[in-house]
Amino acid sequence: MKYDVSLILACYNEHEIFNDSVKRIINTLDKTDYTWELIFVDDKSLDNTVELIKKAIKQYPRDNLSAIFHTKNQGRGQTVIDGFKQSQGKIIGYIDIDLEVGEWYLPKFISAIEAGSGVVTAWRIYDFNLRTLIRWFGSKGYFWLQKKLLRLPLHDTEAGYKFFNKTKIMPVLKKCRHKDWFFDTEILARAVEAKLIIQEIPVAFVRDHNKTSTVKLIPDTIQYLKNLIKFAYGQSR
Template sequence: MKENNIELSLVIACYNEEEIIEETLPRLKNFLDLTNIKYELIIIDDKSKDRTVDLVNKIIKDHKNTKFVVHKNNTGRGGVIKEGINLASGKYVGFIDIDLEVPEHYIFPAIILLRKKNDVVIARRFYKIKPSALLRWFTGTGYVALMRNIIKLKFTDTEAGFKFFNREKILPVLKLTENNHWFWDTEIVAMSYFNKLKIAELPVVFIRREDKTSTVKLFSDTYKYFISLMKFRKRLKKLGYI
């Protein structure tokens, strides 16, 4: 597929996904094939310790529009997404968590928003009311309060694993991000905002997978993000953004 024919480059970060990837990766590809979006998949495995690499190779063996990168060392989620964006050749580039807790059908309205001259599209998650979602909602609400007070960012949800960009517009901003882990999501939204990119929020229903163990650690995660926010605030002040 010629570079100028690709509308969407979709980055998939993988780390120990053997429990779900045989279901979610084909599901994602099948959805994209049903749309009018000309796309490529960029799958990056961040040194998984399970059978993820073997399973991905099996799934994509007949996929002509797929790049698969396997890391020898673990770089972190933010580092993986940055690498994928730099490898992309589409007009638009985005990423979606492979657990598809933000379902794949939201990709199409995200592309519509980019076609309407938005530079960045971020998910704003709404949770079905059930016990398994309450902890994540509580943690996210607390983080938003911290973020608004510390770095004056107005958005409701910066942490969803679902973000899409105009590639030409996001590449200069990408160079301003430093974190290679989960805080990268806040960095990329903040740097996009302070550099005057047009950001649209897309309401999505977050569907918690009951077959997946939550990695949320309420107190330790909140503390880590608080420290990251304070360091980031100093950097934003130094750069003259706040």
Template sequence: MRHALRSTHSTHLRPTISVIIPAKNEALLIAGTMMTVAEILKAAGYVFEIIVVDDMSCDDTVSQAKWACRQLLSVPCRIIATTQSLGKGYAIAKGFAVSTGDLVAFMDADLEYPPQSLPIMASLLETYPHSCAVAYRTEDKRPWFERVTSKVAHQLATLALHLPVSDTQAGLKMFPGWFARQHLSCPRQTGWLYDIEALLAAQNNGLRIIQIPVTQQRIRPRRAGIWQMLACAVPLTQLAWTQWRQSWSSKFSSRTSQNPAPALSTVLTSQKVTEPSRPPRSLIGPQAPHDSRPHYEKIP
């Protein structure tokens, strides 16, 4: 049975938060990530839960996550294991489906995106309820090839789908809980295109997209490149075709409306968040052996 989170604030009920962390072969990092997220949200005064979705890892990711759960006695934590490895998007959707928070966020397990953005996003969605918040990278410390492939992927998605965002692929996003559970828990795209499908769903349902500037920290090299981009050409075309049909159907059915609602997007420039703080190595649980198995192949 799923138990909803309850805010402990008596004078003002702040929204509760579910943080989804998809993980594949993240034994070296997952415990530290969970504890860092807990520390930041506790300090900000939020009631929250952490949901780790393990995508059939071959290392000790699950045991490391369970160790972190035991350390975080006052924080509801759940570890969910997928029965088939279909990609990062599938893992995120599984987490969304079991979440209970008023707000639901997902973030990468390696802390490449600063978790300090979570309270900022939550505060904005508390002020603007019918909105979602997404990170966008203003500084990029990755090698030139990773930067170029990322920009090419984003430009292709933007041109094909007309999304009003600066960065479709940043691995840190927050949505209203009802929206995530209703619209994002059964995706068509289960890989890195899941981010684009989620943003399209937000746009099509009239959510304002608030963009939060962050600095991405490159922690490890990526294996995603030109071949992964080419492999996504067909599903990206399918997404564009579906979006085009829905757009024209909507225009046809609302011809009598003289002032159609535009796509809403807000870019913040004043609250830049940089490198995430990390707990001392002694807080990251029992030492896990180095593992060179592939992690999520993403085009950040």
């Protein structure tokens, strides 16, 4: 492998937060002793995210920043899968570029994989206020349903902050069928089936109320629940 770590950044209409987030991520990784690469995967953004990605690659003149540009929108899962396939790191991971779970957790997640875990995933702890209450209730409701249907020994399957031992996860990735947001849950369910060691790390979730969400709350939630039920009853396996 060429790098110690490959980090995938799935991008869709990220112009509001892109530059600041990329700077923070690079600064954090530069402070570690790891060799690393960033792979941007743009899922047919409708704003100027593509231009920002190209500018970032020129701004940091190294060979460890690269990009994939989808010609049509394919979904969160497919963006991560494409990034993983292009990655050259022994440890691979993806995080939400809005950094609502902070970049300062990166070294902790990476070192946990080095210590022997096959998968390390975030367990989000919410800062309670009226604006995060709906998300908290939604997360708890999904957690309850997931426990009933899949019985996964995990507290948070949907977090967009996951790292993997590449050698162990790539055979698992081949079994993943979902290309949308349900990918976050499916890859953990497949990892449990494969008996990989999975570690959850509690993290603070801090909602950025100034950014425009790319999640379509009601239709995405309905689709998520449909996928969960289909997966649980073997219709999408």
